Amino acid sequence: MPSSVPVIDLAPWLSGDENARAAVAAQVDQALQNSGFFLITGHGVPAELRAQVRARAREFFALPGEVKQPYAVTVGGRGWLPPGVEANGYAEGTETPPDLKESLTFPTHEPFEDPAVNAEWYAPNVWPAEVPDLRGLCEEYLERMAHLEKQLLSLLGEALGVGPDFFSRHMDHPTYGFNINWYPGTEVIGEPQPGQFRIGPHTDFGTVTILDRQAGKGGLQVYTDEGGWEDAPFDPDAFTINIGDLMARWTGDRWRSGRHRVLPPPADAPAEELMSLVYFGECTPGTLVESVPAPVGRVAYEPVDSHVYLRAKLDSITVG
Numbered sequence: 012m013p014s015s016v017p018v019i020d021l022a023p024w025l026s027g028d029e030n031a032r033a034a035v036a037a038q039v040d041q042a043l044q045n046s047g048f049f050l051i052t053g054h055g056v057p058a059e060l061r062a063q064v065r066a067r068a069r070e071f072f073a074l075p076g077e078v079k080q081p082y083a084v085t086v087g088g089r090g091w092l093p094p095g096v097e098a099n100g101y102a103e104g105t106e107t108p109p110d111l112k113e114s115l116t117f118p119t120h121e122p123f124e125d126p127a128v129n130a131e132w133y134a135p136n137v138w139p140a141e142v143p144d145l146r147g148l149c150e151e152y153l154e155r156m157a158h159l160e161k162q163l164l165s166l167l168g169e170a171l172g173v174g175p176d177f178f179s180r181h182m183d184h185p186t187y188g189f190n191i192n193w194y195p196g197t198e199v200i201g202e203p204q205p206g207q208f209r210i211g212p213h214t215d216f217g218t219v220t221i222l223d224r225q226a227g228k229g230g231l232q233v234y235t236d237e238g239g240w241e242d243a244p245f246d247p248d249a250f251t252i253n254i255g256d257l258m259a260r261w262t263g264d265r266w267r268s269g270r271h272r273v274l275p276p277p278a279d280a281p282a283e284e285l286m287s288l289v290y291f292g293e294c295t296p297g298t299l300v301e302s303v304p305a306p307v308g309r310v311a312y313e314p315v316d317s318h319v320y321l322r323a324k325l326d327s328i329t330v331g
Contacts, residue, residue, distance in 0.1 A: 014244045015046045015235045016251075022053030024166055036170040040266075043170070043254060046235045047214075047269025050249040051163075056155050058248065061223050064152050064191070065286050067145040068115055072193045074141060082139055084116070086329040090137040092116055092190075094200065100211030101328045108207040109330050111200050111275055115139075115191040117149055123184060128296045132186050132318065153189060156221055156290040160187075163219050163252065164292075171262060172307060178218065178261070181294040186318070188217070188291035194229065194273065196282035209273035215255035215291060216324040222251040223288040228277035230285065234270040243271070255291070256324065257317055261300050263308020293321060 019038050023031035042049035071079070071091075082091035092114040100107030117136045123129050138146040161179050168177040194209045209229060224231055224245070231243040231251065243251060253269035276283050298317040302308045 014241065015238060016048045016050060016233060016244050017042050018050040018052060018244065018246055018249060020053045021051045021162070021166075025053070025162070032169065036166060039166060039170040043167075043262075043266035045267075046233050047259075047267040048233050048243065048251065048253045048271070050244060050246055050251055052246065052249045054159055054250055056152075056159065056250070060148065060152055060155070061288065064145070064148045064288060067142050067148055068191045068193070068286065071115060071139050071142045071145065072113055072195075078141065079139075082137060084137075087118075087325045089116060089118060089134055091139075096330050097328055098211055098330050099213035099328050100208075101330075102213045102216075102324060105211065107211040108204045110211055111194065111203060111207060111209045112273075113193045113195070115145075115193075117153070117189045119186040120150070120153065121184070123296065125296075131322070132296055149189070152288070153187075153290070156189070157187070159221060159250075160219060160290070160292045163221070167219065167254075167258070171265070171303065173303060178258075178294075181298045181317075183295050185295050186293045186321075188289075188293070190287075190289045190291070192287045192289060194227075194276075194283075194285040194287075196284050197276050198282060200276075203275040208275055209285075210271075212270060212272040213328075214259075214268040214270050215253060216257065216321055217255040217291050217293040218258045218261075219292040220253050220255060221290040221292065222253070224251055225285045225287070227283050227285045228280050229274040229283050232272050232274060234272075240272070257294075257300055257315075257320060260302060260312045260315065263302035263304070263312070264310040265303075265308055293317065 024035040079091050083093050084090040086097050095109045098109045122133045164178040165175040168175045226245040232240045233243050256268045259268040296318045301314040302312045
């Protein structure tokens with residue numbers, strides 16, 4: 012049975028050919044109506060950079076807990092999210108056990124002019140001194156993610172039929188989230204509890220998520236109404252793209268915020284260890300998100316302030 016998550020080559024979109032761009036936009040529109048997910052190749056982000064970020068991050072995660080502890084933060088902080096502090100299933104109202112992961116998180120790196128926005132959405136990132144090369148690699152990676160995010164938002168505007176700057180014009184000074192998620196095997200985390208996942212079932216919160224993942228039996232699954240839970244396809248050259256709740260609201264639910272989860276370590280491969288690089292696209296603080304009208308939109312949501320909405324979602328997945 013073919014996957015409901017297509018692999019889309021971004022190169023024709025970037026080529027400038029009108030017919031080729033229209034074909035890519037149509038593919039994206041269909042994928043986002045169906046599962047909220049698609050994969051992209053032809054994005055131009057070097058595989059070597061992605062591998063180097065992983066290698067340096069792995070050095071940090073391998074450190075003893077007492078060395079990592081000074082960097083410990085809660086959800087929304089900057090540094091190390093230790094085990095037990097996050098449960099993504101909470102966002103759906105499900106009281107799941109905490110997610111089976113550790114994360115390094117390096118959000119928005121440039122301050123804002125408004126002190127109130129700075130107070131809530133900006134602080135200097137905390138880079139681990141034990142792995143000095145990690146900062147430069149992540150900053151290069153994030154620069155590429157910001158560029159790719161703008162390209163994707165232009166593509167989404169075309170796919171929705173509202174023009175290439177409909178979303179991208181709200182990116183003058185966006186916030187973003189960036190997590191390096193480490194999913195160790197059971198020798199580190201112990202046996203999973205009933206209903207416990209590496210990441211519990213949820214949807215993302217923002218506009219567009221750019222995921223660089225690894226293949227594994229305890230890997231990513233996506234949900235569709237037709238097929239239920241299914242393993243997401245994997246292509247080592249591809250990024251996995253999905254939209255979040257804000258984008259779904261913006262489109263009046265024409266597109267779905269892709270529900271997904273990451274399975275626990277499999278019983279037949281308990282030592283499996285995976286790492287994902289996850290860029291959570293957002294928009295400029297204070298953006299008013301209003302559903303596009305019918306016939307494009309299908310549901311007229313009440314307008315929301317983008318970052319009031321995001322803060323409530325982030326608070327909802329915090330354990331304790």
